[in-house]
Amino acid sequence: MTGTGGHAADRLREIGWGLSAVSVIVVVLIAGLIGLAIARGRRRLAAEGDGVGRDFGGLSWIYWGVGLSFPVLIALAVWTFIVTRAVANPPSPTALTVEITAHRWWWEIRYRGERAADEIVTANHLVLPVGIPVRLLLTSDDVIHDFWVPKLGPKMDMIPGKSNATWLEADRPGLYRGQCAEYCGLEHARMAFTVTAVPVNDFRRWRREQLQPQVPRVGRGAAVFTSACSACHTVRGTGAAGILGPDLTHFASRPTIAAGVLPNTVSGRLEWLGDTQGVKPGAAMPQVPLDEADRGAVAQYIGSLR
Amino acid sequence: MSAIADAAPGQGGRWTGPLDPKPPASPNPAEVAERLENIWGDAPGLRGWFGTVDHKTIGVRYMITSFVFLILGGLEALVMRIQLAQPNATTLSPEQYNQLFSLHGVTMIFLYAMPVLSGFSNYLWPLMLGSRDMAFPRLNALSYWLFLAAGIFLYASFPLGAAPDGGWFGYVPNTAREYSPGPNIDVYCLGLIFLGISTTVGAANFVVTLLRMRAPGMSVNRLPIIIWGTLTASVANLFAVPAVSLACLMLWLDRNHGTHFYDIAGGGQPLLWQHLFWLFGHPWVYAIVLPAMGMVSDALPVHCRRPLVGYTLVATATVATMVVGFGVWLHHMFATGLPVLALSFFSAASFVIAIPSAVSVFSWIATIYTGRVRLTVPFLFFTSVILLFVIGGVSGVMTASLAFDWQLTDTYFIVAHLHYVLIGINLFAVVGAIYHWLPKMSGRMMDERLGRWVFGFMFIGFNLAFLPMHWLGLIGMPRRVWTYGADMGFSATNLVVSIGAFVFATGILLFLVNIATALRSGRPAGPDPWGGPTLEWAIPSPPPVYNFAIIPLVATRHPLWEDQLDEGSERSQLASGFLLDNGKETLGVTPLDGEPDVILKMPGDSLLPFAFSVAALVLFGGLLVGSAWIAVIGGAAAIIALVVWFRPHPTPEACEKVRIYD
Numbered sequence: 001m002t003g004t005g006g007h008a009a010d011r012l013r014e015i016g017w018g019l020s021a022v023s024v025i026v027v028v029l030i031a032g033l034i035g036l037a038i039a040r041g042r043r044r045l046a047a048e049g050d051g052v053g054r055d056f057g058g059l060s061w062i063y064w065g066v067g068l069s070f071p072v073l074i075a076l077a078v079w080t081f082i083v084t085r086a087v088a089n090p091p092s093p094t095a096l097t098v099e100i101t102a103h104r105w106w107w108e109i110r111y112r113g114e115r116a117a118d119e120i121v122t123a124n125h126l127v128l129p130v131g132i133p134v135r136l137l138l139t140s141d142d143v144i145h146d147f148w149v150p151k152l153g154p155k156m157d158m159i160p161g162k163s164n165a166t167w168l169e170a171d172r173p174g175l176y177r178g179q180c181a182e183y184c185g186l187e188h189a190r191m192a193f194t195v196t197a198v199p200v201n202d203f204r205r206w207r208r209e210q211l212q213p214q215v216p217r218v219g220r221g222a223a224v225f226t227s228a229c230s231a232c233h234t235v236r237g238t239g240a241a242g243i244l245g246p247d248l249t250h251f252a253s254r255p256t257i258a259a260g261v262l263p264n265t266v267s268g269r270l271e272w273l274g275d276t277q278g279v280k281p282g283a284a285m286p287q288v289p290l291d292e293a294d295r296g297a298v299a300q301y302i303g304s305l306r
Numbered sequence: 307m308s309a310i311a312d313a314a315p316g317q318g319g320r321w322t323g324p325l326d327p328k329p330p331a332s333p334n335p336a337e338v339a340e341r342l343e344n345i346w347g348d349a350p351g352l353r354g355w356f357g358t359v360d361h362k363t364i365g366v367r368y369m370i371t372s373f374v375f376l377i378l379g380g381l382e383a384l385v386m387r388i389q390l391a392q393p394n395a396t397t398l399s400p401e402q403y404n405q406l407f408s409l410h411g412v413t414m415i416f417l418y419a420m421p422v423l424s425g426f427s428n429y430l431w432p433l434m435l436g437s438r439d440m441a442f443p444r445l446n447a448l449s450y451w452l453f454l455a456a457g458i459f460l461y462a463s464f465p466l467g468a469a470p471d472g473g474w475f476g477y478v479p480n481t482a483r484e485y486s487p488g489p490n491i492d493v494y495c496l497g498l499i500f501l502g503i504s505t506t507v508g509a510a511n512f513v514v515t516l517l518r519m520r521a522p523g524m525s526v527n528r529l530p531i532i533i534w535g536t537l538t539a540s541v542a543n544l545f546a547v548p549a550v551s552l553a554c555l556m557l558w559l560d561r562n563h564g565t566h567f568y569d570i571a572g573g574g575q576p577l578l579w580q581h582l583f584w585l586f587g588h589p590w591v592y593a594i595v596l597p598a599m600g601m602v603s604d605a606l607p608v609h610c611r612r613p614l615v616g617y618t619l620v621a622t623a624t625v626a627t628m629v630v631g632f633g634v635w636l637h638h639m640f641a642t643g644l645p646v647l648a649l650s651f652f653s654a655a656s657f658v659i660a661i662p663s664a665v666s667v668f669s670w671i672a673t674i675y676t677g678r679v680r681l682t683v684p685f686l687f688f689t690s691v692i693l694l695f696v697i698g699g700v701s702g703v704m705t706a707s708l709a710f711d712w713q714l715t716d717t718y719f720i721v722a723h724l725h726y727v728l729i730g731i732n733l734f735a736v737v738g739a740i741y742h743w744l745p746k747m748s749g750r751m752m753d754e755r756l757g758r759w760v761f762g763f764m765f766i767g768f769n770l771a772f773l774p775m776h777w778l779g780l781i782g783m784p785r786r787v788w789t790y791g792a793d794m795g796f797s798a799t800n801l802v803v804s805i806g807a808f809v810f811a812t813g814i815l816l817f818l819v820n821i822a823t824a825l826r827s828g829r830p831a832g833p834d835p836w837g838g839p840t841l842e843w844a845i846p847s848p849p850p851v852y853n854f855a856i857i858p859l860v861a862t863r864h865p866l867w868e869d870q871l872d873e874g875s876e877r878s879q880l881a882s883g884f885l886l887d888n889g890k891e892t893l894g895v896t897p898l899d900g901e902p903d904v905i906l907k908m909p910g911d912s913l914l915p916f917a918f919s920v921a922a923l924v925l926f927g928g929l930l931v932g933s934a935w936i937a938v939i940g941g942a943a944a945i946i947a948l949v950v951w952f953r954p955h956p957t958p959e960a961c962e963k964v965r966i967y968d
Contacts, residue, residue, distance in 0.1 A: 037671050044677070052612060104485070154713060156641055159576055162643065179784055
């Protein structure tokens with residue numbers, strides 16, 4: 001409800017505050033009526049004793065109460081449908097489609113291009129051009145997850161065997177946190193991602209950079225990576241072409257490791273490689289047995305994949 | 307004829323204690339009482355203990371068992387609150403947390419909230435209806451033993467580390483064999499199917515009891531509201547429970563026998579589970595609050611010294627809630643990507659369902675406003691129900707809003723909402739009802755002074771624990787997370803929530819102390835300590851095993867208030883009428899008008915319900931461990947028990963029709 005980044009979220013925030021205000025008013029009113037009723041009921045007990053009595057006039061409370069509640073509910077329902085329509089569809093045709101596939105417990109993010117060669121794949125990091133509605137196609141590779149960036153728009157489930165379409169638009173540049181909102185097992189709590197909204201020109205530049213393959217490198221880090229990591233991870237332009245784990249081609253451009261668990265810094269990378277299952281128990285990535293020197297070399301290598 | 311002396315109010319309008327002991331309005335003369343006692347009493351020793359079919363014993367067992375589960379579920383919640391009190395805590399592993407929150411939900415919803423109401427209804431129905439027992443006493447015993455067996459079945463997995471870990475909602479494919487290979491989810495599936503048998507037979511029993519087992523003259527427009535609530539819930543259960551039993555059976559088959567109901571690879575649909583589950587789940591939510599709302603509607607007026615305002619409207623609203631309640635299940639699935647037009651209908655229905663709730667709320671407030679308020683502990687609890695219900699209601703309206711629910715769903719806002727509804731309407735009503743009816747059940751009063759402390763701790767603790775959760779949800783804290791980061795801005799609020807949870811738990815602890823001291827040394831209650839209007843207050847406390855020595859003849863909605871209300875010349879007859887002491891007998895009436903129809907021969911004690919439940923436990927245990935032999939032995943034993951149960955009896959010697967109005 002605070003600090004939104006797009007007009008869908010703005011509309012939801014408006015109706016959210018509206019509904020909250022109505023709710024608080026209703027609760028305060030009812031609490032006041034209950035207090036009034038108790039005070040009067042006690043006065044009558046003191047004045048008249050507690051013999052059972054027949055009273056009239058009580059029914060009008062129900063008629064008034066329901067009669068006043070009904071138009072309020074109708075108004076809220078109508079407001080709901082107006083906002084629903086505004087939020088469910090983008091204001092203008094979407095110019096960009098991003099496919100997001102949820103995995104236990106990370107996000108595979110794929111930007112489709114006009115040609116197959118224009119496709120880029122990243123993980124746990126969604127980069128958006130400011131002011132342009134982006135179409136999202138959401139699905140899951142395993143269990144049901146839910147895509148949610150609270151400050152940008154509504155949730156949408158990611159269901160295996162089903163592709164759910166939604167859209168997202170950031171009107172203000174910035175970093176927004178996304179989070180899985182559907183319970184998806186062991187590490188549901190730590191399945192986050194980062195949305196970076198940047199001006200269109202920066203977005204184009206980012207996309208061009210992401211399209212570039214890496215140049216094969218020599219050195220201990222690249223060698224250890226190829227032998228220990230490439231069965232699961234891809235680094236385009238090198239021999240590493242595994243598909244089980246996230247594509248790491250431009251790993252160093254991403255802000256976090258392991259779906260928001262650690263910052264993507266030298267110490268974060270070392271911690272992740274040194275104690276994978278301790279940092280994120282149940283993650284699909286096993287503890288890779290590397291000695292300290294190899295670990296440092298790999299951390300340095302992946303840190304160089306800009 | 308009842309004669310209620312008006313109790314003198316104490317200082318400041320505060321109620322000071324039970325009325326002077328006076329004889330019960332429905333007399334049980336000594337020579338008749340002894341004969342009936344011999345006919346209706348349980349066999350001595352263990353045989354009587356396991357074989358009893360007395361609805362009061364069964365009702366009390368239901369309540370005690372469900373309170374044990376309430377405490378277990380509460381302890382699970384406290385452990386979770388310790389974990390969540392601070393960011394990045396490691397008191398629990400994610401696996402432990404997931405088992406705890408799943409078991410907490412299953413426990414509270416299936417093993418506490420419904421059974422505790424079944425217990426109350428079991429205890430109160432025949433007393434309020436002026437009958438000697440439920441329609442099918444052995445079926446009644448069976449529903450209790452099955453509930454206990456299913457509860458043990460679900461909980462036996464906990465110490466073995468194999469408790470359900472897919473949430474109480476068990477969404478596939480997270481619960482499919484591929485992603486949950488252990489026995490955890492099999493325990494969940496089989497346990498819910500097992501429990502469903504208990505709920506179904508119990509519900510059928512309530513429906514038939516209402517139709518046939520009333521005092522003459524207890525027509526449908528004279529039923530207490532709790533009867534309406536439980537009846538509505540029971541009918542709903544007969545339709546809703548099959549959905550979840552079927553869903554669980556299909557999941558169990560998917561997991562163990564290679565079917566593909568939910569498996570996309572085999573052409574199945576994960577969303578099928580959600581439809582079936584919520585087709586059950588939402589009506590169930592109403593089923594576990596409507597009887598509790600009935601308690602408030604019946605007991606609150608007693609402490610306001612006047613009849614409920616708008617009886618007919620409240621009874622109608624009860625039924626209407628349930629009917630609409632079957633048409634709102636998609637509001638649990640607003641974010642599943644279904645077409646917005648379809649979802650809009652369910653959103654609208656979810657707004658509409660607030661109307662019947664408003665009827666009850668304004669009826670209760672009007673009853674207080676136009677009444678003479680005794681500030682008793684039950685009054686405090688019932689009145690707090692109104693406020694908590696309204697808070698849970700308006701947050702329900704917020705989640706009914708399709709667009710805004712896209713933000714709210716799966717956040718702590720929903721956790722707050724559902725606890726306001728379930729604790730606010732169920733637990734607060736139940737605790738108030740125990741203060742109100744324990745004197746009837748035990749013959750002893752609960753201490754009012756301690757009761758006020760209980761209320762204070764529970765009310766403040768509850769709101770401290772759950773009101774801030776709304777805010778957590780609004781600022782984006784998702785549900786079912788075992789931890790959260792320190793930079794999320796959730797930390798301070800979570801600490802407050804955890805403190806509130808412990809204050810609330812202290813209230814529950816004091817409440818148990820309050821019950822214990824009342825049972826040991828509470829003041830004698832007499833037959834009618836509150837001066838109540840309904841038939842249960844016409845007999846001694848605790849009630850004799852046969853309830854009514856003389857079957858009453860009911861002429862109005864408030865048999866014990868007729869003189870004071872003076873609504874006409876008709877008077878109920880409590881001191882003369884059918885005696886029915888020629889064997890274990892009670893009166894069957896016509897369904898709508900409640901005219902005497904038949905003398906029913908009631909079955910005596912039987913070990914068969916217990917035996918069948920043990921056999922069923924063996925059967926389900928065998929299915930769980932995958933042992934065909936154990937399952938066959940259990941199944942065969944269950945069939946034998948049923949065959950013995952249903953074997954033809956010699957022609958009943960006396961099923962004479964009685965006709966007195968002809």
